[in-house]
Amino acid sequence: MAKFSNNIVFNSTVFNKTGSNDTDFSDDAIVVENLSLAYGDNVIQQNLNFNIKRNDIFIIMGNSGSGKSTLMRAMAGLNVPAAGDVFYFCGKNYNERYAFWQSSDAMQLRIKAQFGVMFQNGALFSSMSLIDNVSLRLFETTQYSPRRIRKIAAFKLSLVGLKGFEDYYPSEISGGMQKRVGIARAMAMDPPILFFDEPSAGLDPVSSKLLDDLLLELQESMGITMVVVTHELDSIFAIGNNAIFLDHEQKTIIARGHPKQILSDTPHEQVQSFLTRAKEEELRGYKS
């Protein structure tokens, strides 16, 4: 039966493979090994090791300043890590493992075709209409006809509920809509992996819930692996099926697993208070 294909199938003869068995079918989409993050001499996180399964919605959580977004940026090829590497699994059976930061620039570009990134505020190009924002990457990196590209981009906008807004400009739509366009743009190339940096930040609870539902729907329909940086508790429990908690004092991961499992099993007080704080405040609000 037909399979939805997330993007480019890598030609294994062209690229450097680092370790791993070529014939095995890998469950992993991303493996992070010994990753350390720093700004100059200021180490933010060190020796991070974790893997993200395909089709997972993987949550990176932690307090402000713990390096959540920095980690996501290192995984998405935007910030060079101080040490370690991020491995991506590509190929028809996802059995080819590529180290992103050890790869050549050309190879990095091809690995980048495996994922899309949605930034906190959408990061839309203000001088372009919404459809131009979504179709930019298709125009520059594929051989589809302009008509096809426009149709693909319009379809992606309809997936995020923005049919009819194709010719609008970012300044003419709300912040929540801009975030949804950001998702459509990230999905333009049908990537198997999507990164989200604080998708619910700045949204009202209803819009936040709609966005969470959208991510779940997209994950279900397209089988996309999602890596979500957030500290919105409702989102963490609603969409996450795997998570890590970054601690800014120990500068490493102090909890991992399903969010509910972390909440029930973690011995760390700061993780407990992080995951229960909002609930307490919510209850306090009801009582008062």
Next chain:
Amino acid sequence: MDNSIPEYKITHNNSILDIEISGDWAQDSHFPEEFEYELEQQFNKKNKIESVTIQMEQVTAWNSALLTVILSFSELCEQHQTLFDLSQLPPEMNHLITLSEKIPSRHLKSRQKTSSSFLHIVGTDVIAAVKDVGDVIEFIGKAGVAFFAMIRGKAVYRASDTWLIMQQTGAEAVPIVSLLNFLVGAILGYIGAMQLEKFGAEIYIGDMVGVAMTREIAAIITGIIMAGRSGAAFAAQLGTMKVNDEIDALRSMGLSPMEFLVLPRMIGMMLMMPLLAIYASFMGILGGAVVAYSLLNISLEQYTGVVIKSVGLNDVFAGIFMSAVFGVIVAVVGCQKGMSCGNSAEAVGISTTSAVVTATVIIFICAAILTIIYGVLGI
């Protein structure tokens, strides 16, 4: 059958249209764009199509591109009241189609593209230009109010900002002002020398360069440099502050952006421009001296003597006044463009460009007007 190539077969079976798709449809380089066109053409044929069947069992991979073809054809079938049962599609494809139609959209309306006539465009531009002039006049008025508030000691601004702007617009501009005015003085001297040589009046090169640089050229060249350098910086700084809501933050604190942001820039430019223009005059005269000494064998003593004799205090003050006016123009235009900037990165770029172009044009117009006034008043 080659599984790596996307293939399709369209057959008519009485009133039923059979579509058979196979192969890999996920590769952009092999995507058959004609497929959609051929599907559309089926409705132009004589046979009426009552229903459509689609078989995708042999498809090894697909992505949004194939989905858009099927969606377009599905819409076409709907228009022709032809039955196209989407449940025949792979479940993932069906799920995506459902999702694209499911998510509620507020304010669902398509934007109509309007084409404008030439007259409409001209009219709109003229109205915008008149409004711009009105905005500039209003801004000058507000800047004037802020300036008088400062004189009365009632303006709220930070003196440290003024010093910083004086450093940025004054001391840091010295290298570029030196270079350009030296070269302009040298060029003026060289061209003048070629003409004066015909009359044996080479010695008057000092007279020509000295008076021209001191009265006007140094002020104009420095004004243009400052428009490109500091005026652009003012527009970009204030424009970015507006985009980041920093100007609204000032207003919310009860502080006047005109006093807090514009005033220090105006004072800095008004004070620094005359100093830079005086310095620029010296650099221009120096450029002329180099040409006179190296090409015309005029000694430095002779050249300096002619310059001192020909350049009067009236010339110096004419140049200083002109440069102060240019300083105000650069500061006002740069700040006004920044403060009226839109809320995007593109708008900041537009404001910056507009600040440089507008200030340069106004500088030349003012230079011409002042020259005539000086002439009439015998300065």
